[in-house]
Amino acid sequence: xxxxxxxxxxxxxxxxxxxxxxxxxxxxxxxxxxxxxxxxxxxxxxxxxxxxxxxxxxxxxxxxxxxxxxxxxxxxxxxxxxxxxxxxxxxxxxxxxxxxxxxxxxxxxxxxxxx
Numbered sequence: 001x002x003x004x005x006x007x008x009x010x011x012x013x014x015x016x017x018x019x020x021x022x023x024x025x026x027x028x029x030x031x032x033x034x035x036x037x038x039x040x041x042x043x044x045x046x047x048x049x050x051x052x053x054x055x056x057x058x059x060x061x062x063x064x065x066x067x068x069x070x071x072x073x074x075x076x077x078x079x080x081x082x083x084x085x086x087x088x089x090x091x092x093x094x095x096x097x098x099x100x101x102x103x104x105x106x107x108x109x110x111x112x113x114x115x
Contacts, residue, residue: 013067026103026106037066057090059100085086
């Protein structure tokens with residue numbers, strides 16, 4: 001695995017896809033793509049679902065896909081559905097949900113104050 005560094009202050013999250021480390025980030029373009037992919041509501045509804053613990057596997061997949069695309073990954077939703085995902089938050093569905101939540105939190109966190 002490469003040692004791709006992430007900058008959480010830039011909204012970046014590291015995850016591992018089939019043993020290869022990637023950096024995911026919700027860029028403006030990735031957020032627009034994500035919003036277009038959501039069936040109901042928009043980003044605010046998605047954030048509310050995560051805050052309430054009412055998110056779906058589809059929400060998690062859409063967020064991770066948008067984050068990977070924001071990080072430069074060229075795969076499709078079908079590609080992502082067939083891979084093994086791991087991260088600093090663990091693997092499996094729980095790890096993937098934590099990656100998705102971290103992407104949302106880091107994308108909308110205020111920048112750190114300068115001293």
